[in-house]
Amino acid sequence: MTNNAGIEDFTQSIPTFDQLPDAQLIELFGYFLQKNGVSPFKPSNIDSCFDSCDLPKPTWTRVHLNKHSKGKVKKFLKETDGYRLARSTLKEVESLIGDEVPNAQISQVLADLSSQFSDQIEKAFLEEAILCFKTHAHRATIVMVWILTMDHLYRYVLSHKLTEFNSALSKQTDKKIQSLAINDRDDFTEIKESKFIEILRSAKIITNDVRKILDQKLGIRNSASHPSSTIFSARKTEEFVEDLITNVVLKFPI
Secondary structure, eight states, X not given: OOOOTTHHHHHHTOTTGGGOOHHXXXXXXXXXXXXXXXXXXXXXXXXXXXXXXXXXXXXTHHHXXXXXXXXXXXXXXXXXXXXXXXXXXXXXXXXXXXXXXXXXXXXXXXXXXXXXXXXXXXXXXXXXXXXXXXXXXXXXXXXXXHHHXXXXXXXXXXXHOHHHHHHHHHTOSOHHHHTOOOOSGGGGGGSOHHHHHHHHHHTTSSOHHHHHHHHHXXXXXXXXXXXXXXXXXXXXXXXXXXXXXXXXXXXXXX
16 A cells, blocks of 8 residues: 555645545546655555545546546556656646746745845845745745744844843743743743744734744744655745745844
């Protein structure tokens, strides 16, 4: 049986997944398998994906793959050991999962964000993250922009809100951090990022809307920073970067 670890994360990242017909799910699962090294894939591999998603598998998977690997317009390419997605089918699936926007267009959106930075060190760091994006290193882009965001907030607290932050810190029930007093950048390493966000909110340094953005993006960063089958499309990566830079970093000038 094929190892389908990560298929749940993959399918949950597709808003319309529950409404897709079986024929389209076969293409989607073929894409998942190819991206995870199962190429060519067999009808049994596709059926295994249905099982992993707790979905009733169609009885006609083998017939469907064979039928659409013939004729002038092929959805699948038949090989000795199984099937691969045809180029046109790959593009259709990429469009479905949100990777259809040309990278050049998205890169320009991200470049426009970097032009708004007055801090040259932060600007250079973001531009390096954009270089990762241009080489399709979406995970690296996500991790780098999260690091930039956290570092920016640490600096903002040190420059403008240190009293408020330390006051909120002293009220924490966790005695390990309750006794802390932040004096410099390195002191923040003693606090988990999730707890840091919580303290920012309790100190009224950030709004609840900003807290929600940070909590959501922390979850995405966690997925991106560990080996998994989660696919981070160009569009999703751009949304991650734009949301953090526009609604967090640029909202708190140092």
